[in-house]
Amino acid sequence: MRALDGRKFLGARALLACLSFGALLSVLRGQDANWDLKNYHLYNAWAGLHGRLTLDLAPAGLQSFFNPLLDMPYFLLGTGPLQHWPRLLAAVQGLWYGGLVFMLFRVAIRLAALRGRTFGWADVWAVLIGVTGTMTVSQTGSSFNELPLALFTLSSLYVLLPLCADTSPRPSRRALLAGLLSGLAAGLKPTAVVYAPALALGLLLALGMRREAWRLALLFGLGALAGFVLAYGWWGWQLYELTGNPIFPLFNQVFHSPWAPAVGGTDRQYLPRDLGQWLFYPLYWLGKNQHLVTEVNFADARYALAGLATLALVSLPRLLRRRPLDRAVRLLLVCVTTAYVLWLCLFSILRYAVPLELLSGLLLLAALQLFTPADAAPGRWLVWAMAGTFLLLAGFSRYPGWGHVPYADVAFDVRPPAVKQGGLVLVVGQPNAYVIPFLPHAQDNRYIGLSWFTWSALGFRFDALVREQIAAHAGVVYAVLRDDAGDDLPLLQRYLPGSRLTDCAPVQSGLEQRRKGRDASGNLRICRLIPD
Numbered sequence: 001m002r003a004l005d006g007r008k009f010l011g012a013r014a015l016l017a018c019l020s021f022g023a024l025l026s027v028l029r030g031q032d033a034n035w036d037l038k039n040y041h042l043y044n045a046w047a048g049l050h051g052r053l054t055l056d057l058a059p060a061g062l063q064s065f066f067n068p069l070l071d072m073p074y075f076l077l078g079t080g081p082l083q084h085w086p087r088l089l090a091a092v093q094g095l096w097y098g099g100l101v102f103m104l105f106r107v108a109i110r111l112a113a114l115r116g117r118t119f120g121w122a123d124v125w126a127v128l129i130g131v132t133g134t135m136t137v138s139q140t141g142s143s144f145n146e147l148p149l150a151l152f153t154l155s156s157l158y159v160l161l162p163l164c165a166d167t168s169p170r171p172s173r174r175a176l177l178a179g180l181l182s183g184l185a186a187g188l189k190p191t192a193v194v195y196a197p198a199l200a201l202g203l204l205l206a207l208g209m210r211r212e213a214w215r216l217a218l219l220f221g222l223g224a225l226a227g228f229v230l231a232y233g234w235w236g237w238q239l240y241e242l243t244g245n246p247i248f249p250l251f252n253q254v255f256h257s258p259w260a261p262a263v264g265g266t267d268r269q270y271l272p273r274d275l276g277q278w279l280f281y282p283l284y285w286l287g288k289n290q291h292l293v294t295e296v297n298f299a300d301a302r303y304a305l306a307g308l309a310t311l312a313l314v315s316l317p318r319l320l321r322r323r324p325l326d327r328a329v330r331l332l333l334v335c336v337t338t339a340y341v342l343w344l345c346l347f348s349i350l351r352y353a354v355p356l357e358l359l360s361g362l363l364l365l366a367a368l369q370l371f372t373p374a375d376a377a378p379g380r381w382l383v384w385a386m387a388g389t390f391l392l393l394a395g396f397s398r399y400p401g402w403g404h405v406p407y408a409d410v411a412f413d414v415r416p417p418a419v420k421q422g423g424l425v426l427v428v429g430q431p432n433a434y435v436i437p438f439l440p441h442a443q444d445n446r447y448i449g450l451s452w453f454t455w456s457a458l459g460f461r462f463d464a465l466v467r468e469q470i471a472a473h474a475g476v477v478y479a480v481l482r483d484d485a486g487d488d489l490p491l492l493q494r495y496l497p498g499s500r501l502t503d504c505a506p507v508q509s510g511l512e513q514r515r516k517g518r519d520a521s522g523n524l525r526i527c528r529l530i531p532d
Contacts, residue, residue, distance in 0.1 A: 183227020
């Protein structure tokens with residue numbers, strides 16, 4: 001089989017091809033309209049740009065307190081220069097996926113070189129296995145922001161890999177830069193927090209825990225801390241000044257903000273339910289399932305194969321009387337394993353595991369290479385094994401949709417009814433806060449969320465602030481709600497006893513229009529609240 005020239009995957013043409021593919025895939029998927037976009041990605045970007053943290057009270061629920069930095073570019077493009085070019089906006093958002101494809105090729109080429117092997121077709125299939133994973137492909141073009149975080153994480157690994165060689169140029173700078181990249185990811189969104197410690201431990205164990213290894217791991221940690229502070233420090237300080245908790249409302253059992261109860265605040269509904277799931281969770285994802293590690297239907301065997309590859313890499317070298325794993329593979333193995341364990345304990349939400357999914361093919365290839373003599377070129381069997389695995393995975397994978405709608409004339413086609421300036425708008429239930437940025441004179445109003453987060457904070461400072469703001473308001477009061485707001489409707493009577501809804505007008509929203517013109521808004525509307 002003809003050898004490949006790895007340099008062709010590194011140049012400007014390769015980058016352009018990857019970016020173009022990502023843009024095209026994103027456009028073909030349609031206009032992003034996922035639940036999180038409508039709940040907080042649009043509102044948080046607008047709120048962050050207009051300094052609403054101290055003015056509004058959680059219109060998007062708990063997520064109102066998330067760092068808005070990564071949401072701002074998408075919002076600014078969609079409401080600015082690309083407002084009337086929704087397909088172009090989708091293409092720009094798809095560039096993150098193209099960047100991931102390009103970076104994973106670079107990681108594979110560097111890994112092969114460090115192992116003294118020529119980059120070949122087996123490596124290409126390993127990359128294709130990773131970049132066609134269900135969570136990676138399904139989030140292409142979306143506002144979830146997991147793909148940008150994965151690009152930072154993958155870039156960090158790419159920078160670290162040369163430290164596995166005996167002679168690496170500027171090792172201190174590499175360790176600092178790699179840490180900075182992983183710290184930026186964690187600061188932009190806490191779902192990436194598991195990858196910095198995983199990379200640091202991987203580096204330490206790959207280099208044998210000698211003095212130089214500890215020094216480089218420490219530099220990596222300093223870089224990660226600097227990146228985290230750079231991306232999150234400005235936001236964390238504002239939260240601390242406002243609530244007393246720099247990551248409010250998360251881990252409030254540690255910071256004890258008076259705004260909310262002393263609980264973790266993280267979504268724990270997808271954590272393993274029993275010992276079997278704790279030990280063998282990826283095996284449960286082989287068949288089509290829902291509400292196990294994600295909200296929607298999916299099936300993916302990549303994680304199970306990565307688990308089997310991990311067991312093989314740990315046990316087979318000794319059984320086969322082969323040399324211990326080389327440093328580069330140890331780095332990859334420890335990083336993926338540690339990140340998986342931390343992810344399992346903290347989140348168990350598969351959308352957050354994109355870096356693990358991307359690296360699954362490379363981990364599988366490393367395991368299969370155990371059966372190839374170290375001084376021999378990879379046989380055709382290895383190429384065919386990787387190609388066959390790719391085809392099997394493609395056939396049995398089930399890709400979730402997350403929520404897309406047909407393209408409208410504008411990127412964010414949201415047309416709410418007018419409300420009077422200086423009004424108080426109560427956002428009842430979720431996901432409704434996306435309407436706020438598109439209200440006429442939106443900055444002149446105040447917004448309060450009445451959701452499960454409000455229920456959870458009853459009797460705490462947040463509850464008192466809601467009461468104070470509503471009692472102090474002398475103007476018109478509105479409510480944004482849907483027909484399914486039943487569980488949160490009693491909050492209206494709690495804070496405005498005896499009030500009733502009147503003069504309701506629908507919110508016209510292209511983000512609620514499904515194919516064939518079906519409306520999925522649940523009668524999304526804005527009503528006035530008046531005393532009974």
